[in-house]
Amino acid sequence: MKRHFDRPFFFIVLTLVVFGFIIFFSASLGLLTRPGASFEATALKQLVFGLLFGGVALFVFSNLNYRHLRKYSFYFFIAALFLTLLVFVPGIGFEHGGARRWISVGSFTFEPSELLRLSFVIYFAAWLSMVKDKVKDFKFGLLPFFILSGISGAVLLLQPDTDSFFTLFFAGLAMFLVAGGRFKDMLILGFVGVLGGGALLLFRPYLKERLLAFINLSNVDYYGAGYQVYQSLIAIGSGGLTGRGFGQSVQKFGYLPEPIGDSIFAVAGEEFGFIGASLLILLFLFFALRGLRIASRAQDTFGGLTALGIVILIISQSFLNIASMLAVFPLSGTPLVFVSQGGTALLIALAEAGILLNISRYQKV
Numbered sequence: 001m002k003r004h005f006d007r008p009f010f011f012i013v014l015t016l017v018v019f020g021f022i023i024f025f026s027a028s029l030g031l032l033t034r035p036g037a038s039f040e041a042t043a044l045k046q047l048v049f050g051l052l053f054g055g056v057a058l059f060v061f062s063n064l065n066y067r068h069l070r071k072y073s074f075y076f077f078i079a080a081l082f083l084t085l086l087v088f089v090p091g092i093g094f095e096h097g098g099a100r101r102w103i104s105v106g107s108f109t110f111e112p113s114e115l116l117r118l119s120f121v122i123y124f125a126a127w128l129s130m131v132k133d134k135v136k137d138f139k140f141g142l143l144p145f146f147i148l149s150g151i152s153g154a155v156l157l158l159q160p161d162t163d164s165f166f167t168l169f170f171a172g173l174a175m176f177l178v179a180g181g182r183f184k185d186m187l188i189l190g191f192v193g194v195l196g197g198g199a200l201l202l203f204r205p206y207l208k209e210r211l212l213a214f215i216n217l218s219n220v221d222y223y224g225a226g227y228q229v230y231q232s233l234i235a236i237g238s239g240g241l242t243g244r245g246f247g248q249s250v251q252k253f254g255y256l257p258e259p260i261g262d263s264i265f266a267v268a269g270e271e272f273g274f275i276g277a278s279l280l281i282l283l284f285l286f287f288a289l290r291g292l293r294i295a296s297r298a299q300d301t302f303g304g305l306t307a308l309g310i311v312i313l314i315i316s317q318s319f320l321n322i323a324s325m326l327a328v329f330p331l332s333g334t335p336l337v338f339v340s341q342g343g344t345a346l347l348i349a350l351a352e353a354g355i356l357l358n359i360s361r362y363q364k365v
Contacts (some may be wrong), residue, residue: 081151149172229324
């Protein structure tokens, strides 16, 4: 029976979006000192494309029965995969910072990898809910996981977008485990993950540099591989308990790389202090707990696995970003969900929140 959506979860999402835009707006002021950057255009794009269109996506998906997604999940995945491959087409794909992750049509840019991760979760949830107890068989469980994550990973790693692949893999791993994956299969996945990680370190020198900078943080070159983390720690440390105040960050003016991107948590820590940064972390923690509650009370397996996958996608990415800015994890280039620049990311995140809200409408009593 259809009920009202989970109001506490909606309030958490709304608070994250509002607080996130306040942080983003302040961080965007740092663009005023950078040649060629436009504060007005950046803020407007985030407001219109992210918040306005994202708000529409939240409303639509919170009212559209999530079971329809299962019916068209395969076509959704193929379409998202095709769009992601378009980034490699000359004249369509757009390159920035050494990565080719965007589709550009005039002044419009779109990051299809966000859509690919969501479509992977939905299709994998549909597959697992269809095979049910057969998930323990290699050809129905582990093999499809390898194929789906392998295809998605190949496209993402070619861009390169290592962080998106990691979050996709973690989400799929959690879904596979909850669906009934065997302990032996988990060991195989862990072994393959270690081999894959080692290969990436071997063939991606910048990943090796980040890992070494993390391990030897006290002896790292603060003007080389450790520059971003060093500047982030200065920003967060100078915020103290209550922060410098809204708009008063110093580090965003030419010191922090990507102050509106993956360094935005450092800006939040500097301006809002330990209290504000802790509040932001708590909001993500509440998002995770409430989202997992929705997953556990879903009316069917597909709804539960879809909710679980979406929660893992958002939380793993968010905590990966925060941990790297606090130097408790190697530097990651992944943005902070609901906060960092990126209309596509905010649009898809709000669509994912809408799906969770819709699943909560049909939860068990």
